[in-house]
Amino acid sequence: MFHVRSPDRQATVSETTRKRILFVDDEPPVLNLLQTLFRHANPDWESCFADRASRALALMDEEPFDVIVSDMRMPEMNGAQLLEQVSRRYPRTARLILSGYADQPLSVQALAHAHQYLSKPFTLAGLQSALNRIFGVRRFVPDPALQQALGALHLLPSGPSIHEVFSRNIASPAVTNEQLGGCLAQDIALTAKALQLVHSAFFGASRPLTLAKECAQALGTGLLRSLTAANRFALAPPGPTIAGLDLDALNRHCVATGLRASRIMSAERATPDAVKVAFTAGVLHGIGRLALALSFPDHHLEVMRRVEAREVSLLEAEHEVFGVTHADAGAYLLGLWGIPENIVDIVAHFHRPSDTHARFFGPLTALHAASHFEHASHGLPDPQLNQLDRAHLEAVRVDDRRLTSWAEASAPA
Numbered sequence: 001m002f003h004v005r006s007p008d009r010q011a012t013v014s015e016t017t018r019k020r021i022l023f024v025d026d027e028p029p030v031l032n033l034l035q036t037l038f039r040h041a042n043p044d045w046e047s048c049f050a051d052r053a054s055r056a057l058a059l060m061d062e063e064p065f066d067v068i069v070s071d072m073r074m075p076e077m078n079g080a081q082l083l084e085q086v087s088r089r090y091p092r093t094a095r096l097i098l099s100g101y102a103d104q105p106l107s108v109q110a111l112a113h114a115h116q117y118l119s120k121p122f123t124l125a126g127l128q129s130a131l132n133r134i135f136g137v138r139r140f141v142p143d144p145a146l147q148q149a150l151g152a153l154h155l156l157p158s159g160p161s162i163h164e165v166f167s168r169n170i171a172s173p174a175v176t177n178e179q180l181g182g183c184l185a186q187d188i189a190l191t192a193k194a195l196q197l198v199h200s201a202f203f204g205a206s207r208p209l210t211l212a213k214e215c216a217q218a219l220g221t222g223l224l225r226s227l228t229a230a231n232r233f234a235l236a237p238p239g240p241t242i243a244g245l246d247l248d249a250l251n252r253h254c255v256a257t258g259l260r261a262s263r264i265m266s267a268e269r270a271t272p273d274a275v276k277v278a279f280t281a282g283v284l285h286g287i288g289r290l291a292l293a294l295s296f297p298d299h300h301l302e303v304m305r306r307v308e309a310r311e312v313s314l315l316e317a318e319h320e321v322f323g324v325t326h327a328d329a330g331a332y333l334l335g336l337w338g339i340p341e342n343i344v345d346i347v348a349h350f351h352r353p354s355d356t357h358a359r360f361f362g363p364l365t366a367l368h369a370a371s372h373f374e375h376a377s378h379g380l381p382d383p384q385l386n387q388l389d390r391a392h393l394e395a396v397r398v399d400d401r402r403l404t405s406w407a408e409a410s411a412p413a
Helices: 028-038 053-062 079-089 101-110 124-137 144-151 160-171 177-185 188-198 212-229 247-267 272-284 287-295 297-310 314-322 326-336 341-349 363-376 390-395 400-410
Strands: 019-024 045-050 067-071 094-099 116-119
Touching: 019 028, 019 053, 019 124, 028 045, 028 124, 045 053, 053 067, 053 079, 067 079, 067 124, 079 094, 079 101, 094 101, 094 124, 116 124, 124 326, 144 287, 144 326, 160 177, 160 212, 160 247, 177 188, 177 212, 188 212, 188 247, 188 272, 188 287, 212 272, 247 272, 247 287, 247 363, 247 400, 272 341, 272 363, 287 297, 287 326, 297 314, 314 326, 326 341, 341 363, 363 390, 363 400
Parallel strands: 019 045, 019 067, 067 094, 094 116
Antiparallel strands: none
16 A cells, blocks of 8 residues: 555554543633543543643644544634644544534634534533544544545535536525525535535534435525635535546536435335435445545546556555545545434445445445446446445345346436
8 A cells, every 4th residue: 555645743643542532612610511521431532621722732732632622712712713723733633613503603714624513502422422423433544644634624626517507506696495406416525515514513403404405405595605605615626627537527427326326215115314315325425536536636546547557446446555445535534524424334335335234225235236337337347347245235135136126227217
């Protein structure tokens, strides 16, 4: 495997050491409560506490932290400003902010630097769950240098075609939520950002939302317009390609795969929610390719060279160069951003669902089959074709006859 980047001091922290968490709040009662709750919350966690931003940065200069959890409203330097400093100096540190509804103007500032927003007032269970999820997704990307690069991302570029349509729509006073939702649903980056927002305390959706169109409806045109104007929602593409990756083609492939997966679920008479999960997981299953190409353009070009020159699969080439696949990188990034856990797990395992030991049909199986069908429809050489995981299909009782029916049901009209 290539050395993807010379790790800084922080990136040398061993994954076998205790996880270090830094809590920052200027209110003594809150800080005392955090100390009481987290001093013995988990034997594998080491918690430190700071009563102001300058003290927090001083502590981070002395020793690395895996996670920082900061209050939003503080004197001297607010939470958004603190996380901006942390993002620049220690990108590997996961950045969580405690935000109340009244903090929304400040929250917009923090969108460029916070990975997740947590509700304030908080609960021990809620904080522990968020921390456990962040530590859990690190199994997908154990390399600290990769964690650092992915942790530095807060926006991803849209495809040029969708970005043009979205920019035109968002500027129109007559645009509808339906039109904006249609744009979001066709783009990996926009879908991911919309899901991140609606599942955070920044917005606080009253129920779980899965489709980008639902997110657009919940967020509303006004908020989407203000976030876009503040460069907190949509990132313009630097060009039609990034390190040889065609952004429009990637989006088309992911949407087509998501549609196939949703049609398979419908053919199996799955619940509407399960159909939605299959589609959105399909749209997002390529986000790791986008993130790796953006963060490591030279290494991504090498991946593509190996695929073309040796006719090895994309997964094999990625593993040779990065030590992980785009599915691993995508799951890590989505988990860091607080995307629903079921979608993260599907994105992580859609290539090899047997790794999950699942014994029932669901969106994971549907996306696995859909990915195979979509690649096969383009006549790829055998080594580059996503191979079917026969062990998983046998475990969930899917035979060749059922596969054939899925291929027919999921084909574009």
